[in-house]
Amino acid sequence: MKQFWKKALWAALLTAAFAVTAAGCGNDTSSSSSADSTTAAESSAAAGGDTAPETNVFNYQMNDDGTVSITGYNGTDTDLNIPATLDNYVVSAIADHAFEANWDLTNVTLPNGLTEIGESAFMDCGSLTTINIPETVAQIDRAAFAGCSALTSLTLPEAVSTVLEEAFTGCASLTSLTVANPSLAYDRWGLVEGSAPLAVTITCPAGSAIETWANANGIATQPLS
Structure with missing residues (x-):
């Protein structure tokens, strides 16, 4: 009888020990999953998520004035939004x-x-249909x-005071050009x-330098409102 009781007690102790071990393993698995999830969330936040500019x-x-000029692009975007700063430096030129x-x-x-937009900066971008020129250029x-x-089409804001030769050579589809600076003169x-x-x-101011040139060269103009 004592032998039977001892065997029964031993079996009960083994069962209890197994239950505690299983419960401990379950807690470890839950903790690990939570940590992985937090790490992934932190990584996503650090990367800025899908909306952060790449x-x-x-x-x-680097330029002498502490700004930077973009010299190249290694991405694959076809609709490209160029950032105003890179590594906290203001982008002042292409x-x-x-x-x-x-x-x-x-x-x-x-x-x-x-x-400033540099020499041949967008030359031979044969699929480019639209590009904005900001007011600061x-x-x-x-x-x-x-x-x-x-x-x-292209708009040159009033701040644009210099456009050098051949800027639009080979732009056969260009049907609309706005020149806001009344003093900006045509130069090849x-x-x-x-x-x-x-x-x-x-499209230009009445009496502007570009209007005078266009009228003399058979190019249509319309007033800038």
Whole structure:
């Protein structure tokens, strides 16, 4: 009888020990899952989630004034929103040839604070249909948009005081150009190729330098309201 009681007690103790061990394993699994979830959430927050701008795809160089110029792009976006800052530095320029021959680009939004668009910066971006020029841009360099054959319209804000030669050479689809600066004079931009002007209408202030040039070269104008 004593032997039977001892066996029964031993079996009960083993059963209890197994139950405690199983319960402990369950708690460990739950804790591990929670930690993994927190880590994933923290990683997502650190990365900014899906809405954070991806700035590490831009190459840039430092300028003497502490701003930066974008020198290249390694991303795959076709509708590209260029950030106003990179690593907390203000983006003040698009450097020469920075986006040249990027056939994937279809739309580009440039940031406020930008002051210059460099030589051939968007040259031969053959799929580019729209690009904004922010109010802060003062200079557009030689051949900046040459060969952008799909570009249909463009607005040059009043701050733009310099547009160098061949800026729009090969922009055969350009039908609408707004020039807000009354003093901005035409300088071989490429709106006249050979003996024939592009089929473009220039919207500009009455009596402006560009209106005078357009009227003398058979290019239609309309007043800037």
